[in-house]
Amino acid sequence: MMESTILTCENVTKSYGDVCALQSLSFAVGRDEIVALLGPNGAGKTTALEIVLGLRSADSGRVKLFGSSPRNVAVRRRLGATPQESSFPEMLRVDEIVTFAAAHYTHPADVGETLQRFGLAEMSKRRAGTLSGGESRRLALALAFVGDPELIVLDEPTSGLDVESRRRLWELVRDLGGGRSILFTTHYLEEAQALATRILVVDGGRLLFDGAPQLLRERVGGRRVQYIGSNGPVSIATADADAYVRSMVRDGVAFSDLEIARPSLEEAFLTLTGGPR
């Protein structure tokens, strides 16, 4: 019952007509892992999640969720997901929708407590159709957590959340524990590094990186140093920004407007793919 691997994808390939969304993607999610599927828009993240959730089937390859097909109704009792966009039955109240989702699980969390945790307690009697974008987003997330399932799958969980809600969600994810796992997509490198115990980088439907956040940081961890020099703007990528700035000062390089930035996700991809595509 307590298998250590919760989800395995082996050589999963998926095309929509001529467009190849996933190319031989292989990865696994183990118990207690928080896995980030990181990539730009159109990388194939959503397709990968849809296959994991049983919403789509792979053209080839194998997907096992709790040792079974994701289309098996029984395994979905151990799975929590969010509605992709907020499109709840408009006339239902927030608490009614959360109670409805909870009814599908064997040992769901307390509905009142879940509403509290997602900041929905004050609006629990409001109709879903009257919620703002951020409130709907929180309700969607509450639905993924209320069943207290072993695997929670979140598609872009923090998009549309304000800073406070985002911080609270991060806390919830970090505190989950108890043999529970999370698989989430994001296109923010920071978010993946702050939350995940493991990061999968995908682009163009391929897996470019699979490892711990520290490893990714080492691989793409340089900084970009920018300033206005005597001959105009300068922008330099360096592995050690501190040493670089120290040498600039020591050598008496004229500069103003100094800025040190983490590489953008795009730059990280360039590093991972080994150059511009």
Add this chain to the structure above:
Amino acid sequence: MNSLTLLRAHTRVAFLDLLRWPGYVVPTVAFPAMFFALFDLPFARRSAAVADFTTLAFIVFSIVGVALYQFGVAIAQERGRPWERYLRTLAVSTTVRFSSRIVTAVLFGTMTALVVALVARAFTPLDLSFAQWLCVLLYALAGGVPFVLIGISIGYWTSPRAAVPFATAVNLLLAYAGGLWMPPSDLPEFVQRISPYLPTRQFADLLWSVLGNPGGGRAAAGLAIYAVAFAVIAAIGYRRDERTRYA
């Protein structure tokens, strides 16, 4: 989770979501009774026989309307929604989900037919025995099946925009030509000729057989054929939608 708990949860959600839309409830529940009052009440007041006959016709009209809307329009509009995708990630079978639709439709169908029956009872010399009412209930449930399947077919073969006008046209044409609004013998001759082949007419014939009218067996056979035909059309439509949306 056991299926009964889930059936209750899904039915509750579907029922409440509809019940709280006055724009759905009022037309659905009130229109058949209103049509009855407008078109047939003057005749139905004359004798118990006419009252029984027209009331049963309008009970058929109520059930057909609910089945076509509840299944046709609702499925057409819901199948593309993100909420539907979410429901597919939950541990619930298609059977339970369809059953909840059926229960919801039966609830609304009963409510609608009940309003017609109450209006008839209040304003006409309606005269049906308890045994006859039981028979009506049984026949109404059975006779509704092909209409549920026609509804499902409309739901999977029409677009969300086309569903409402299409279901309305089908509903009104079938009601008229099936002799639900006026006695079949008052219909234009051309319509009279096709009327016995229409499912609405067969449904009405089935209920009228409770009054001792002939043709109940033939009507039941016709409805069974419609049920089989539309079960196939609905199943093909369902698979087609599955394939395009969730392949």
